Structure formats: C-alpha cells, structure tokens
Amino acid sequence: MKKVVIVATGGTIAMKKNEAGKSIPAVTGEGLISSVPGIRDIADFEVVNFSNFASCNMKPENLLKLANKIKDILKNKNISGIVITHGTDTIEDSAFFLELTIDDERPIIFTAAQRDASEFDSDGPRNIKNSAKIAIDDCAKNRGIMVSLNEEIFGALYVHKSHTSNVKTFDSGNMGIIGYVDIDRICFYNNHRSKIKFQIPENFPKVVPILAYTGITSDIIDFYIKNGAEGIVIEAFGRGNVPPELEEGIIMAIEQRIPVVITSRCHNGRVLPVYSYRGGSSRLKDFGCIFSEGISTSKSRLLLGLALTQTNDHLKIQDIFNKIAC
Structure with missing residues (x-):
C-alpha cells in the first residue's frame, strides 16, 4: 500500500x-x-x-x-x-x-x-x-x-x-x-505550473502590498519606505492604472531601488501599459514599474519577495514575472 x-x-x-x-x-x-x-x-x-x-x-x-x-x-x-x-x-x-x-x-x-x-x-x-x-x-x-x-x-x-x-x-x-x-x-485536464523555482531563503524580504483607492496619496508609500520596505506591490485599477497622486511615491521608491509591482483588482486579465494619462499604466511602466502578468496581489508579494533574494533590478524581476507561467 x-x-x-x-x-x-x-x-x-x-x-x-x-x-x-x-x-x-x-x-x-x-x-x-x-x-x-x-x-x-x-x-x-x-x-x-x-x-x-x-x-x-x-x-x-x-x-x-x-x-x-x-x-x-x-x-x-x-x-x-x-x-x-x-x-x-x-x-x-x-x-x-x-x-x-x-x-x-x-x-x-x-x-x-x-x-x-x-x-x-x-x-x-x-x-x-x-x-x-x-x-x-x-x-x-x-x-x-x-x-x-x-x-x-x-x-x-x-x-x-x-x-x-x-x-x-x-x-x-x-x-x-x-x-x-x-x-x-x-x-x-491541464497543468498550471511555475516555470521558475527558487531556493528556500533563510529570511523573507519585507514586501508590502498597497491597495489603490480614489483619493490615495503618496504618503503611504513614503511611510513604508521610511519603515524599511524592500519591495512594494500596488493593487491598481483595471489595466494597471492608479490615481495620479501616487506617481510621486512610485518614482521615489524606484529611485531608491525599491521595486514596485503593479497588479489589478480584477481577478481576470493582465495589467498592460496602454494608458498614458497621469497615473496611467503606460506612464508607470516608463517609470520602471514591474507588471504582474495576471498574478494576484498576495501572490505577487510572495513572488517579489523571492525574486528579491536574487536581485532588485526591475528588468530582471520583470523577466521573472514574465516567465512564471509562460
């Protein structure tokens, strides 16, 4: 048996x-x-x-x-x-x-x-x-x-x-x-498997999720940076858009080499750089944000944390997100 x-x-x-x-x-x-x-x-x-x-x-x-x-x-x-x-x-x-x-x-x-x-x-x-x-x-x-x-x-x-x-x-x-x-x-019927594996780290990096809402300001990003955040995941609207007031905080984080991942509050679909108004996903991509490729906010937090055990380069982390299921 x-x-x-x-x-x-x-x-x-x-x-x-x-x-x-x-x-x-x-x-x-x-x-x-x-x-x-x-x-x-x-x-x-x-x-x-x-x-x-x-x-x-x-x-x-x-x-x-x-x-x-x-x-x-x-x-x-x-x-x-x-x-x-x-x-x-x-x-x-x-x-x-x-x-x-x-x-x-x-x-x-x-x-x-x-x-x-x-x-x-x-x-x-x-x-x-x-x-x-x-x-x-x-x-x-x-x-x-x-x-x-x-x-x-x-x-x-x-x-x-x-x-x-x-x-x-x-x-x-x-x-x-x-x-x-x-x-x-x-x-x-089919498989949903990760194409990437990580070694189990001794410690997990401090990655914080932030829920975007209308009227939010960059103060919350500033707070987390001052309190030792090593990575930030922002759950945005739709295709990856946020209120314009968050742009300042996002830029501030990226300038300090703190990776920022953009996810969507929607359960289905990908975030994609298709809007170029202030707070739009295209502008966020130009700033250096990482797009989650359909992975949820809570899971993107875990994936970013593991990725940070290897690198904090946003292009390399974007490549990890791109390859997770493709």
Whole structure:
C-alpha cells in the first residue's frame, strides 16, 4: 500500500465550536484522519502536526518553515504524496509559495474546509479523502502544487478564494480547474505550473502590498519606505492604472531601488501599459514599474519577495514575472 503524509497546519478544517458557538482550533492531524470513513483503505498514513492555528496567522516565517518541512519529508523516496490541511483564508498563498520553492514530481495537495469539524455536514472529511486519492494517483505526478476542495482540483498559480462561506469557494477564473475527483477516477485536464523555482531563503524580504483607492496619496508609500520596505506591490485599477497622486511615491521608491509591482483588482486579465494619462499604466511602466502578468496581489508579494533574494533590478524581476507561467 502506498504511503501518504498528512501535514496538519490548522484552519477551519481542524476547528470545533466552543461553548459560545464560535469556532476555535481543536483537532489534531490524527483526529482529522480518524474522522474520514474508509481512508485507511486508500493508503498508509503518517501525520505531521506542523501547527494548529487559523491561516491568517501563516506569516512568511511560517511559510519558510513549512517549505523546509515539506522538503525534508520528500527526502523519503517511499512517500507517494503529501496532503496539507490548511485554512481557506490564505491557502492560495501557501500553495503558491510551495509552488515556487518545491521541485518534486510527487503530488502535493492542499485541502481545507469551509465548515468546521463540529458541523454535521462538514466538508473536511470528504476533501481529505479526495486529496488522499490524488496523492497516490500516478497521473497526479508532475502537476505542481495543487489545491483540492469540493471535488475540484486547482493549480497553485491562479487559484483564489471567491466566497466567504460557500463550500464551492475556490476558483481560477479564466484559467479553470486542472482536474476533478470523480467517483470512479481522477480526471486531469491541464497543468498550471511555475516555470521558475527558487531556493528556500533563510529570511523573507519585507514586501508590502498597497491597495489603490480614489483619493490615495503618496504618503503611504513614503511611510513604508521610511519603515524599511524592500519591495512594494500596488493593487491598481483595471489595466494597471492608479490615481495620479501616487506617481510621486512610485518614482521615489524606484529611485531608491525599491521595486514596485503593479497588479489589478480584477481577478481576470493582465495589467498592460496602454494608458498614458497621469497615473496611467503606460506612464508607470516608463517609470520602471514591474507588471504582474495576471498574478494576484498576495501572490505577487510572495513572488517579489523571492525574486528579491536574487536581485532588485526591475528588468530582471520583470523577466521573472514574465516567465512564471509562460
């Protein structure tokens, strides 16, 4: 029988309601396994209790530790695959970080739940069982880091949480799912894999995201520069446009060799230098801004941080963003 490692990190999937009816961390990795009927007919399981907290606590230093833990587990060539249980709030970020730092053909699947373990219809057990099936499937090899809930399988590059509570919360927009866990077998349709891999750094650079809004000024950029920002990601409007008042701050950051990445508040489509009015994307490109190539704001923060471990040259970083999926 194949061997699968369950790495438990916490999240709603590992929570139960307290006396006040509010969800709190409560279930270990062993408890998660025991909640899934018939799961031991699928594989032999080893459990690693990495953490047990809400995923909003998954800081960059935790991601570094998680990546190193996964790398250590994969040293055992008898492991067929890994299932990582996680909170839905930041699962897309953790999956993306591992996509950029783990290079192994074996399946690694993140899974989670929208309903905690004390709910009679919790989606956790089914998601764990389906993920275990993916982990032992030979067709799941060489597909990068995956996220699977509600029978659907997503690649880490484009998956995002789209609903606060519905069990069908994950989506990849125009990119679609990469597979589906059906009753008789797992169907795979395509791959969403990073073309670039990074070494796991000892420390993660300070990269700050900024949400553009009408009326915003450059004061916020000035604040972050003074507080040690090494990189900035600005979530712009549409094709990558910002209020004109941000131009001064963007230029100030770039002159101090602090890379500035432009993303879009839109879930689908690329930012592109097509508008030349003040604050327009074309002007930002001329200043030396880096365009995200369809990667979300939170993921661009992680990608920029890893890129900064190699260079702070904006042209080289733009090349990294260009090559991430092309």
